[in-house]
Amino acid sequence: MRKPFNPLQALILKAFTEGLFHDAEMAISSDQVVANIQRQFAMIEGRKPGEIGLILYVLCLVLGGPFFLMAGPEGCARRIENRLQRTQNDMLQDLARIRSIIYAGYYGHWEGVSEDDNRKNPVLQQIGYTLPAHRTRGPGDVKVTRVYGRDLEQSDILAQDQIPQAADVIVIGSGAGGAVAAATLAGHGHDVLIVEAGPHYPSGRITHEERRMTSRLFIDGGIQTSRDNDIVVFQGRCVGGSTVINNGICLRVKQAGLTHPHAEDVFASWAALGAPVDEARFIQSYEKVEERLGIEPAIEQSGRNNGPHLLRGWADHAASSGDQKDHQSPATWFSKNYGPRADGAACAYCGYCNTGCPYGRKHGMAQSYLLDARKHGAKILADAEVSEIVWKNGNAPRSAKGVEVCLSDGSRRVIAARKGVVVAAGALASSRILDKSGIRNTGTGISLNIACPVVAWMPDGSPLHSWNEDQMTTYVDRGDFLLESHFQPPMSM
Incomplete structure (x- = not known):
């Protein structure tokens, strides 16, 4: 190497x-x-x-x-x-x-290939960390085993010599936005091509070797930054996008009882920006997606240490607080797209959400909407980075006639779009594509999930083994910020 x-x-x-x-x-x-x-x-x-x-x-x-x-x-x-x-x-x-x-x-020290090769990994032994395959689970615990038959197959991905010259609609990005758009368009009879910059990594190719997974599944190996280097932005670069490497958390923009009553009304904010969205139709869309992904609240067993710790701490704080906003803050369990449990695919709470689920239990885009898109005839091109959108004319209003892609062998080609192009490559990547395509002022005023980790030593003799559970299970919505229970495996931490 x-x-x-x-x-x-x-x-x-x-x-x-x-x-x-x-x-x-x-x-x-x-x-x-x-x-x-x-x-x-x-x-x-x-x-x-x-x-x-x-x-x-x-x-x-x-x-x-x-x-x-x-x-x-x-x-x-x-x-x-x-x-x-x-x-x-x-x-x-x-x-x-x-x-x-x-x-x-x-x-991130790793020896050999498998978890068994790392039974005596000196770094993991030094910090008292046990890999998922070697953990002792009690009665009623979910077994750390793989669920088969839920992923896209390699045959669902186009080979380099199968790339079409044109499609009705080209969707840039295969993550949450691109996959849902592609499935919907294909379901309405459009010829759809999904272009993904990263590789296809089904569950069977994912392991708990953090350094390999962060290098393969993230843009820039997980150290993508803003231009001034002040903010690190995690973003997936693989078929399924960031749904492959996120925590499976599914929050609605606005939901009674689960969102703080004094939180910003995003619908009003969007309208003020000149982008009004019909709230009723928006909620209907949420409901359809939630049903397709089998979203349900995390079970307490999956976050038995980390999750209740946050909820108890917040309850103690709110009880002694004179601020009404503290008392009105929802504090509860996240809804997630692992499973659903009825399918026998409940989260095995191994704690490696951010480096991909090797057990086929996360119901991400590669286990749902990309399958739907393929069923309706959509094609998926992986390892192909869109460099820019090609326009029919250079003057506004512009109309897309295709995209230029850079393939894994370094060659470039233009794929025509008969009806249009959907840009759904994530906040930063989409902004870069639009900027290179001549669209000015892109990448300004975007919204990102900015996290500030708070760490603490637990009391001596504490029985907590918070790494033997789901990474994030509970949250508190304070209205102007969110508190989340959280932990990472050794290298990611």
């Missing part, structure tokens, strides 16, 4: 690793951490490895150049603390985020 970082960059990574871990016992060597990082970034497609390589050079200069490389673990730690951890400089704070890559190289 190729090494994306050259010897000097690898030396910088090693020095940074030894600085971050200088006062901690390492279960693997700093050389092994660097080897892990090399392996992880070798699996990431695109420009991100090169960008990180350039950042390493800048980081080294900021920390003293050759003096940093020769300072030894304690000296490196002192330079990191003085110049990065205590800084208020925005650029230096961005550079300090390299530490998350170092930690990923350490806690």
Whole structure:
């Protein structure tokens, strides 16, 4: 396997690793951490490895150049603390985020191929973490086993020599938006082509090797950022889009009893922006999607530690609060699209939602709407990135006549659209496509789920093993923010 970082960059990574871990016992060597990082970034497609390589050079200069490389673990730690951890400089704070890559190289350590190969994984043993296949489940617990027959087959994906010259409608993106649009259009008799930039990863190809799954299933290996590097934006890059790597949470925009009564009325906000939406029809659409996905509340057993902990904490807080908004805040269990339980596909609460469900239990787009689209004749083209929309004329109002795609072998071709193009590639990717297609002011005023993790040490002797459950099960809607129970497996955390 190729090494994306050259010897000097690898030396910088090693020095940074030894600085971050200088006062901690390492279960693997700093050389092994660097080897892990090399392996992880070798699996990431695109420009991100090169960008990180350039950042390493800048980081080294900021920390003293050759003096940093020769300072030894304690000296490196002192330079990191003085110049990065205590800084208020925005650029230096961005550079300090390299530490998350170092930690990923350490806690993402994986041996061999299978979970059994990692029974004695030294990093997992050091932190007392047990992989799903080796966990002890009690009576009544869902078994950590795979449910078969729910995924798209490889035969459902077009081969490179099967790409059509034209389609009635081209849908860019196979995630929540694109899949539902494609299934609906195909169901009305339109010839639909779905174009997905990422690969097809059915449940049988998904594993609990976090570094491989984040590299393969996420844009930029899970470290896609805004242009100013201030915000990391997670987005799926695979057939099924972000529904493959999300937590399965299904929230309505506005729902009595489950949404705070003082929360922003999004329908009024949309209308004020010049985009009025019929609320009754919108709710009907929600109901149809919920029925197709088999959405139902998470069972308490799946989040028995993390979930009730948040609800009890909020109840204690609200009881002592004089703020009426605290008392009016819904605090309950998420509705999710795992299962449905009646199909024998209840969530096995392994805790790896964000790196894909290897058990075929998540009812994402590849297990629902993409199957519907295929049933009605839609075609799915994977590993094909849309570079821009091709227009019939250059003046407004523009009318799309097709898209230019870049295939996995690097070749480009134009596919004609007889009736139109649907752009549903996610907030950032859609904005980039529209921008490259000559649509100005795209990517401004977009809405993203911005999360601020809050972590705490549990009391000594606490019996909680919150990693033996679903990642997110309960929430509190405060109106102006949402609190969610949450945990991640070692590398993702």
